[in-house]
Amino acid sequence: MRIERHFALPDVGEGLTEAEIVSWRVKPGDTVAVNDVVVEIETAKSLVELPSPYAGEVAALLVEAGATVPVGTPLLLVASEVAEPVEGPAGVPAPGAVELAGEAAGEPVLVGYGTSSAPARRRRRPAAASAPALPAPSTVGRAPAAAVPAATVPAVTAAAGTAHTDHVPAGPPLAKPPVRRLARDLGVDLRAVTPTGPGGTVTREDVEQASAASLAPPLGAASAAPLAAATGAEADEQRIPVRGVRRSTAEAMVRSAFTAPHVTVFQTVDVTLTMELLDRLKARPELSDVRVTPLVLVARALLLAIRRNPAINATWDDPAQEIVVKRRVNLGIAAATPRGLLVPNVKNADAMALPELARALQDLTTKAREGRMQPADMQGGTITITNVGVFGIDTGTPILNPGEAAILALGAIRWMPWVVGSGDDRRIEPRRVVELAVSFDHRMVDGELGARFLADVAAVLADPDVALVWS
Amino acid sequence: MGQVASAWDGTEVGPDPVQLLTPAGRRVKHPSFAADVTLEEVRGFYRDLVLARRLDTEATALQRQGELGLWPPALGQEAAQIGSGRALTSADHAFPTYREHGVALTRGVDALELLRMFRGVDHGGWDPVATGFHLYTIVIGAQTLHATGYAMGLQRDGRVGDDGSAVLAYLGDGATSQGAVSEAFVWAAAMNAPIVFFCQNNGWAISEPTSKQTRIPIYQRARGFGFPGVRVDGNDVLGVLAVTRAALAHAREGGGPVLVEAVTYRMGAHTTSDDPSRYRDPDEVAAWRARDPIDRVRALLEREDAAFAGLAAAVEREAEELAERVRSGVRSMPDPAPLDIYDDVYAEPHAALERERAEHAAYLASFEEVS
Numbered sequence: 001m002r003i004e005r006h007f008a009l010p011d012v013g014e015g016l017t018e019a020e021i022v023s024w025r026v027k028p029g030d031t032v033a034v035n036d037v038v039v040e041i042e043t044a045k046s047l048v049e050l051p052s053p054y055a056g057e058v059a060a061l062l063v064e065a066g067a068t069v070p071v072g073t074p075l076l077l078v079a080s081e082v083a084e085p086v087e088g089p090a091g092v093p094a095p096g097a098v099e100l101a102g103e104a105a106g107e108p109v110l111v112g113y114g115t116s117s118a119p120a121r122r123r124r125r126p127a128a129a130s131a132p133a134l135p136a137p138s139t140v141g142r143a144p145a146a147a148v149p150a151a152t153v154p155a156v157t158a159a160a161g162t163a164h165t166d167h168v169p170a171g172p173p174l175a176k177p178p179v180r181r182l183a184r185d186l187g188v189d190l191r192a193v194t195p196t197g198p199g200g201t202v203t204r205e206d207v208e209q210a211s212a213a214s215l216a217p218p219l220g221a222a223s224a225a226p227l228a229a230a231t232g233a234e235a236d237e238q239r240i241p242v243r244g245v246r247r248s249t250a251e252a253m254v255r256s257a258f259t260a261p262h263v264t265v266f267q268t269v270d271v272t273l274t275m276e277l278l279d280r281l282k283a284r285p286e287l288s289d290v291r292v293t294p295l296v297l298v299a300r301a302l303l304l305a306i307r308r309n310p311a312i313n314a315t316w317d318d319p320a321q322e323i324v325v326k327r328r329v330n331l332g333i334a335a336a337t338p339r340g341l342l343v344p345n346v347k348n349a350d351a352m353a354l355p356e357l358a359r360a361l362q363d364l365t366t367k368a369r370e371g372r373m374q375p376a377d378m379q380g381g382t383i384t385i386t387n388v389g390v391f392g393i394d395t396g397t398p399i400l401n402p403g404e405a406a407i408l409a410l411g412a413i414r415w416m417p418w419v420v421g422s423g424d425d426r427r428i429e430p431r432r433v434v435e436l437a438v439s440f441d442h443r444m445v446d447g448e449l450g451a452r453f454l455a456d457v458a459a460v461l462a463d464p465d466v467a468l469v470w471s
Numbered sequence: 472m473g474q475v476a477s478a479w480d481g482t483e484v485g486p487d488p489v490q491l492l493t494p495a496g497r498r499v500k501h502p503s504f505a506a507d508v509t510l511e512e513v514r515g516f517y518r519d520l521v522l523a524r525r526l527d528t529e530a531t532a533l534q535r536q537g538e539l540g541l542w543p544p545a546l547g548q549e550a551a552q553i554g555s556g557r558a559l560t561s562a563d564h565a566f567p568t569y570r571e572h573g574v575a576l577t578r579g580v581d582a583l584e585l586l587r588m589f590r591g592v593d594h595g596g597w598d599p600v601a602t603g604f605h606l607y608t609i610v611i612g613a614q615t616l617h618a619t620g621y622a623m624g625l626q627r628d629g630r631v632g633d634d635g636s637a638v639l640a641y642l643g644d645g646a647t648s649q650g651a652v653s654e655a656f657v658w659a660a661a662m663n664a665p666i667v668f669f670c671q672n673n674g675w676a677i678s679e680p681t682s683k684q685t686r687i688p689i690y691q692r693a694r695g696f697g698f699p700g701v702r703v704d705g706n707d708v709l710g711v712l713a714v715t716r717a718a719l720a721h722a723r724e725g726g727g728p729v730l731v732e733a734v735t736y737r738m739g740a741h742t743t744s745d746d747p748s749r750y751r752d753p754d755e756v757a758a759w760r761a762r763d764p765i766d767r768v769r770a771l772l773e774r775e776d777a778a779f780a781g782l783a784a785a786v787e788r789e790a791e792e793l794a795e796r797v798r799s800g801v802r803s804m805p806d807p808a809p810l811d812i813y814d815d816v817y818a819e820p821h822a823a824l825e826r827e828r829a830e831h832a833a834y835l836a837s838f839e840e841v842s
Contacts, residue, residue, distance in 0.1 A: 045746060046744075051532040051535050051536060
């Protein structure tokens with residue numbers, strides 16, 4: 001029987017993603033033997049001649065010379081006479097047969113990459129994985145050769161090589177194992193999620209958005225339309241209903257940003273002594289069962305600074321036209337959770353000793369991460385810390401939690417060159433340094449108070465001995 | 472054919488390499504070394520050389536067709552590999568780099584077993600005990616330490632002496648710049664271990680020429696460690712066989728380590744990821760092509776063996792069959808199951824590994840419901 005098989009562009013150099021077709025050594029109608037050189041390609045590493053894996057007649061060249069195409073792109077089509085059925089020596093079908101069978105079953109199978117199932121071959125080959133979406137080769141691959149003159153095969157042009165990445169495959173949803181795990185943990189059905197990742201894969205963000213949408217109470221019968229409705233017509237964009245945490249975050253941020261005039265002040269501080277203290281604290285028996293993080297010590301510094309500047313721990317009562325200075329500190333922590341941004345707070349944080357505060361912060365983050373947060377956990381906050389440093393960020397200009405007077409942003413703690421000593425002894429040393437930023441509501445807090453508050457936080461972190469003097 | 476054994480006295484030989492067969496296929500005599508082989512054995516070497524090269528060219532083609540992830544060609548080094556591989560007895564043990572494809576064939580490793588690793592379906596699947604051929608080592612020079620330790624083990628098992636065993640450790644010219652190789656030399660010398668370090672100096676450590684690696688010929692490196700070095704024409708299968716046999720006998724009988732420097736040339740790329748035309752002079756490649764290791768054996772047999780035409784045709788046929796078997800065999804290699812990775816880590820049951828396997832199995836099972 002006569003069959004046609006593609007030769008797809010292989011990765012000839014350990015992790016290459018594309019190659020340029022330099023020159024064809026054959027033309028349609030030529031007879032080739034196995035290992036005859038058919039094409040010369042240039043990769044990022046070298047000029048390489050590719051030998052034909054099949055013997056037969058060149059039925060079509062599918063890529064023009066000069067084009068740069070991704071690994072996995074079918075390059076040419078070879079028609080061969082084979083004894084049927086096509087079997088490998090161990091009873092495993094040879095690639096050509098697999099190609100036909102696989103395509104008939106709707107499963108993507110790559111020519112020239114063996115007989116394994118397609119998912120196992122998806123790793124590290126994004127371009128290759130989506131190659132079966134190219135319509136021309138698969139059509140030809142199934143059709144009897146005689147019925148398909150080479151001229152009817154659309155050639156892949158230089159521009160068309162990457163045009164197939166938006167393909168959304170039928171069949172089971174494609175997602176990486178951690179994303180599948182996340183979907184399972186959040187109770188999201190992957191089949192109902194609109195995939196936005198490369199090659200039609202479901203991404204972590206897709207799952208999180210689907211989860212947020214499903215957690216929010218429906219706004220009415222009309223709004224209960226499935227997320228999947230966004231598929232199809234609008235493949236280039238995804239429309240996500242604003243619900244749940246996203247909706248409340250949006251409302252809170254608009255209210256805060258457009259009612260409270262924000263001012264942000266910054267200070268860069270050498271926290272080497274605090275980090276050394278942290279290491280000593282971790283060894284203490286009363287802190288053995290809790291994670292003592294830099295955030296715990298920053299929270300302590302903030303509480304001490306509030307004691308010296310009580311007016312910063314206040315809210316704005318607009319109807320009463322009063323500033324309400326709070327005697328207790330309910331310390332909010334901005335937390336990125338599977339549901340979105342939440343700001344739970346530690347009640348009466350100012351009354352807590354360090355081990356108690358550390359435990360409270362640990363419980364808070366655990367609950368937030370596990371989605372066990374109750375509404376009460378998020379009410380009554382008086383001041384907030386946002387730890388942008390965990391994302392590797394140096395600093396930012398945070399927006400106030402609505403009604404509160406101040407919010408502290410904690411940046412990433414980095415080793416930096418730092419001038420130490422005085423007089424002739426000035427020198428540069430590697431020190432642990434962090435940027436602090438405080439945004440405050442200028443209706444309640446003047447620049448002087450905001451600056452003194454931030455300077456006090458920084459003073460404790462620069463020299464934790466100060467805490468003994470102030471407490 | 473000559474039946475004279477080598478008369479090597481265990482001292483350094485160089486800088487002129489030992490040569491018993493000239494590039495033109497003429498036999499020459501050497502005062503210290505002689506190839507004690509029959510015509511039938513030479514015919515066997517011819518077959519070995521041709522099959523090794525055919526395997527190599529087929530594997531290179533399979534890599535270019537996307538069937539192998541990587542391939543380090545041994546093109547041009549066949550005589551160094553066949554000559555040294557055939558010098559081993561079944562009681563000896565060889566520790567290869569990742570390029571000793573010809574040696575592997577002489578040790579009875581099947582071509583497809585060799586290719587599994589480069590297909591990425593296992594980490595080297597042959598039996599190193601049954602074949603006396605250790606698994607490939609990718610880390611440059613690391614195998615010289617493994618080999619030295621193995622040779623010290625032979626000593627402790629009392630397997631040094633008249634009918635003892637020896638170890639053949641392969642390394643390249645680039646590996647001589649590795650600290651591990653110096654450590655292996657130190658230990659082998661201090662312990663008087665029964666080991667031969669067989670360095671295929673193929674001229675290039677990827678893109679770095681040997682002239683930039685060392686100020687003295689590599690065989691002379693052995694001087695400072697206190698054992699003899701011998702330089703041999705690495706494209707002369709008879710010379711390599713004679714020198715390696717003599718060196719292994721020296722080690723086996725308690726004489727301690729030997730360094731053999733086989734001067735050869737890597738005709739191909741370092742690996743299929745490399746483009747040697749970027750750093751090599753084409754004239755240099757052409758000069759070495761004129762010293763091809765197979766051509767000189769063919770020239771010898773054409774003159775001395777009346778039945779050579781029949782042999783050449785039979786070997787050609789066998790080589791094509793090998794290529795075809797390799798081609799279809801590689802394409803139909805199934806991917807391993809995820810849990811196979813735990814199978815051959817330890818020889819005996821290992822509690823921690825079993826726990827990891829169970830965890831991994833549970834983890835894999837946890838995805839079935841969503842897919």
